[in-house]
Amino acid sequence: DIQMTQSPSSLSASVGDRVTITCRASQGIRNDLGWYQQKPGKAPKRLIYATSSLQSGVPSRFSGSGSGTEFTLTISSLQPEDFATYYCLQHNSYPLTFGGGTKVEIK
Amino acid sequence: QVQLVQSGAEVKKTGASVKVSCKASGYTFTRYYIHWVRQAPGQGLEWMGIINASGGSTTYAQKFQGRVTMTRDTSTSTIYMELNSLRSEDTAMYYCARGGSYYDSRGYLNGMDVWGQGTTVTVSS
Numbered sequence: 001d002i003q004m005t006q007s008p009s010s011l012s013a014s015v016g017d018r019v020t021i022t023c024r025a026s027q028g029i030r031n032d033l034g035w036y037q038q039k040p041g042k043a044p045k046r047l048i049y050a051t052s053s054l055q056s057g058v059p060s061r062f063s064g065s066g067s068g069t070e071f072t073l074t075i076s077s078l079q080p081e082d083f084a085t086y087y088c089l090q091h092n093s094y095p096l097t098f099g100g101g102t103k104v105e106i107k
Numbered sequence: 108q109v110q111l112v113q114s115g116a117e118v119k120k121t122g123a124s125v126k127v128s129c130k131a132s133g134y135t136f137t138r139y140y141i142h143w144v145r146q147a148p149g150q151g152l153e154w155m156g157i158i159n160a161s162g163g164s165t166t167y168a169q170k171f172q173g174r175v176t177m178t179r180d181t182s183t184s185t186i187y188m189e190l191n192s193l194r195s196e197d198t199a200m201y202y203c204a205r206g207g208s209y210y211d212s213r214g215y216l217n218g219m220d221v222w223g224q225g226t227t228v229t230v231s232s
Contacts, residue, residue, distance in 0.1 A: 026198040034218040043222035096154040
């Protein structure tokens, strides 16, 4: 199975801050990676697919980059509605695997 | 708009089975795969498996092999996930989510775009 190591597991940030979350895959996954946002009591919502493509309707302050084994989600200017937990997902091979999550909290 | 609507909360005894439904609308049902993902209380996301809504073929995570069955009813655009021999560790929120298109060469390996609202399954003795 491909292991997805996500860091940090949590972070505190202020509105307007630039935030970066990283996922490392245990083996190469090409660009088969997505990023999801989950708010308490809600289903996950896809933000980014194929490493860097922005899901329709998602604000442009969200961006993704990387390839192979290292991937990054960046929020360029954190907004109040962005406080949530973020997960990466590799869909290069079965079983699909998620990172452990990053909880973004208000400083 | 694309929508997945799941069945309501379930409370089951240890050893019992649960069957959760996921009704799709807003797109051609048989063109897409459906994944099932679960989330234990306070924990992360765990992939359970995938079903081809067209032909009904499935791939399950090894952890659930022998205990999970995913089926579909094309007449009602509904996907079902049945989990047997329930234990307390199966207490979780269960989500269905739309995967890739059957007509894409790697559609069976696409990520999920639209998710259902989730179904809480509680297992107790």
